[in-house]
Amino acid sequence: MTSTEVHDGNALPTVETARKLGVLPEEFDRIREILGRTPNFTELSIFSVMWSEHCSYKNSIVWLKTLPRDGERMLAKAGEENAGLVDIGDGLACSFKIESHNHPSALEPYQGAATGVGGINRDIFTMGARPIAQLNSLRFGNPELAKTKWLVKGVVKGIGDYGNAFGIPTVGGEVFFDECYNTNPLVNAFSAGIVEVGKVAKATSYGVGNPVFIVGSATGKDGIHGATFASEDITDKSNEKLPAVQVGDPFMEKLLLEATLEIIETGYVIGIQDMGAAGIICSTSEMSAKGEHGMIIDLDKVPTRQSNMHGWEILLSESQERMLVVVEKGKEHIIQGIFDKWDLHCAQIGEVVAAGPNDAGRLHFYQHGALIADVPAYDLVLGGGAPQYHREYREPAYYQRFKQFEISSVPDTSADELTAVAKHLLSHPNIASRRWVYEQYDSMVGTANRSTNRPSDAALVRIRDVKRPDYSKGIAMTVDCNSRYVNADPFVGAQIAVSEAARNLTCTGAEPLAVTNNLNFGNPYVPEVYWQFVQAVKGMGAACLKFGTPVTGGNVSFYNQSSDDGPVFPTPTIGMIGLVENPEHQMTLDFKETDDLIYMIGVAKNDIASSEYLYSYRKVKESPAPQFDLEEEYTLHQGLKTLIQQGMVQSMHDVSDGGLFVALAESAMPRGLGFQVSTDKNYRTDAFLFGEAQSRVLVSVKPSQQGAFQKLLGADLKLAHTLLGTVTAKDFVIDSATVMTTGEAKDLFDNSLGKLMA
Template identity: 75%
Template structure:
């Protein structure tokens, strides 16, 4: 151990991201001043990225229970939900924002790798991926570079790893110029009772590190992700990890094989903070300690310092604790897959006055002696109640009055329609998704049948045959959240549910990725508190508990300020019967088009108001939970009754974009009449919530309208689907042809990126 003279100072602690009071607390816990290795350990484990110290007090308010929940938020590597017939779905979403801002290709690639490891360390085989991406002004060369790098990183890693990318979202706003958001979602399947846990116990049980060798990439990555991006951030490029999808594929198969032996006590991915995170979290959960010999860790570079080995975030690594006496079995499996498998220590008993200590040795010398419990979330890691206050702009946004904006005339519709269909926030994401393999594994039921959410058949090696499908989506309109964080977060949950319902699924549970600015700024923290409360309220009312997720603070820079508050919702739904599968494309000429739900005179926070009229200050759009619930229950019934030909929720771009997307997907046109009870701009381009466009064959009109009247469901017969010389016709006036619309919509993003 270091001498007293060589022990680090408070200034060193500050440079590692620790507060003065935290430095004092560490000395109190240890009963002495920490050495540099120990101080480094506490700095990463007490960083926001690992400890959630500025968020956990509010995360605890989120609903976590349901009859289907098998693993609650924070208990394991990922959430686990019972989907029936002896099967469970493990799913989770996490961010890789800071790494992607500096090195977009590796930042995004390792985000994909990390989230998939969280799934297969549960013993679940990943079957689908989604992503939620946000970037700045697409006219800036920097934004194009970031987008190219991120999309290629996601595609290269996911395609090589062999898991289909089945959907996602993409949004642009100037607030993301410096800080792009890259959120990765993965879902996998495991038989109930055969999942693994992230724990450690049993004195003498061996501790193994498996997978890739440990290098100097990613050191202090967790600390790096817990501070604002600045001009100096490029000096921290070593904090960005480097991924190897082919190594991860081998690790997947080897991991599932060792879990299947039944000899695994616990297993955890080495993500943020690497070895120290896995050893401390597993030990704290199992209330035991560990002795670890760092000399036995396979390394890529010679003479790595103890803190470098402990804090490295080199990818494709796991920590595994197995039953004593079974060492040869795990070694044989990893030898077969040609992967590193090194026993680096063993489990020790809890002490008389603590729940277990971690002893790390290097060159035969004790270099760190720390209590596992005091390092981790839910243990001794600090938890803070931060100051928060409402930003002044919120009241200014609330003053928006639609009467101050002139309504449009019918001759204005085409210009607005052209703007919206070609806008990067609305146009086809073909340029992105064509770089992803969406069909590997042949489980994706959405590629040739577009719908509001992705549908993936539950199948794969070792998974019992079934007709079930999971229905998954990621949703958040951050402009709404910025305008009203509580209501915007509720809308994000509601839209995720609506997308699953419109696809024919039943919403089950949520994982979230909470992307915000600096939590020490009271106005930013107010965004966070309000959004979490809104999310919690919506999840309780929809009976979709939160299984876990990720908090990403410090998405902020001195030039651009904080990003829009972006609480991304990843939602899992279930489709028991493939006959319930519903798509969004118009099917037949003559089918009747209905708008289900209540339209309002509302253009607040719409893409039309924000980007076409360049009016930024307005509240979130109309949303009432009871209306939303009523509409969703109605859509479920209509699908189960077999009345609908298509269903597509009204969201970004309003009713016109919804109709255009359904028409283009089916190579059809439409002819509708407007609602003279509302302004034309709000009717066509407003984004008031809780509305769905459905089509039916004329034979079903009596059944549908009878049901809508009986349930007092607001609705309007808009018009019909057309086929011959397809065009978009409103109130008898052709707005544009199908071909014109498709040219704008399909090619806009590609033209910009070219």
């Protein structure tokens, strides 16, 4: 391993070779400039994956840097570690992140979704955090199509089988259907874990002579060029790239979790990183660049499960359940012993070397005694020498057209039509219960889920601390985005996505802390698509700044489009966590007792824009985003917190998809209750009941507390509020007319999605 001549047995690549690997001609020229020569095929393959959008964020990073990233609870800089990390007090921190596995799931939904779950959990436990809960955000096409049903069933089973076997509860999420996702489903996976503040592991490498280990599963040919595959449009030929889809093993991951936490506990781990996108080359380059050191790696020492693998195949493989670990020299036997105990591969494949006089650290990869790649780590990575582009963007023609919508062009809902609209909404797959989905997930493993039998707007999980058995704080978490709103107005829609996430946490009794995001868009080279991206980032940033919820990191997924369906709706999924300090402040959405008073807090509006009612019942596809004011939303949240802390309300539920009627139904059904309410004749009936204007929350109040409740809202908090009616023993009654029975509503709501999938 002393040769200085780089050779991989292939003819030197050309510009055409680079193009086929997703490398632009100008990028090929830049690579030659960096190396001082033409790269060989292995080196070009390295640059192609590391400079792909999936790894380098080359088309998005200039805008991601504008997001608020600082906060008093932030313990890791955004995007610099395997996952975000925030201080939750008492010497504990929460690590959390969301990532996509869209393209793999479009071709092989079971493994695509399963390995997405595996990958996001590895990001959490490589921080030294034990995962406590998972969420997912799923988007599919027309649910009537056979292909959509195949995708839904495969994705849901993949998530369930992997998460259930791994032993981490799936506690919530969202599912949305629209024809724009016919070809490109979106599969976004979220995970959160808890770690002691002083025991956080870093994704770095330093210390000359420190050994480098690959641990976990053996390396195969699955997932090769997966990062490049995720950085291009889905086409008719995408099925030819099935080898780019990884294969997961949740039982192996469970062993890897325990072994990883055990080696971190020794204190001898210098750095550790999950091998996700781009595999070995990604982990070696990112850790080396961060630690400003280099590495010498012998690929012959990598455990493989297929014979005669080329060096570039070993480097780029995205085989699952693997980690790269840099260990303190002299402690190799301790680390090896731990992995032997867990019956996992643990092979030393190299060592850390000093940076050269003219670089921050180089990576030297050998195979069969020959140097097959010599590349500078810094020039490969995000924040280093990877390219960063300011792409052209242009407002799409539809944007102004959507704004021309007039509510007067749509007939109001008549009294005779109320039942038909109600049944349509409660049975619609975008609103109906996800029971068919979540019954395939284990939500109770670990017995920490506080929301299984206490329904709330966000999931709530108890923080377990073995040193303090009576510890009672909880982490609330949610994933939110109404992509129809974002498509109508990306700036406003992204603000609403952040605000609804915060509103869900607030309505659960939590204080919102921080955000991770998954930005799903079409092709960034299309100016209209890039405009959507830029506006969404601006809107997201404004809302996060207002709520004091910094962005800890996340994922960008471009190229979610096809020649047949065009781009998907812009979908900036917001994952947000909050802290419930006092379990007595946990708030649920279900009505509790008959004769309790039902109030709406917030202001009703004559607005049906972008509502499910307008879109799917009235079949009007073009309208602006719902009316929204960020200051009004923020003021509402502060008042809601006061109501909860003073014990003024029995239940609390945000008004969102489906409007006020759906919020009433969702609050009544859990305990088999009903409601009797009156509409406000100052507004159209459809706007009042089915419109989705923001900044509104439904609460129930004991009659004995009505006076104190109204005084607090009016005189002290100065929040608009309307008495709608009362909780009843049965039936949904609006303006003295029975719209439907509770039993009818519950049957539609609980079973419609399952029947559709059958």
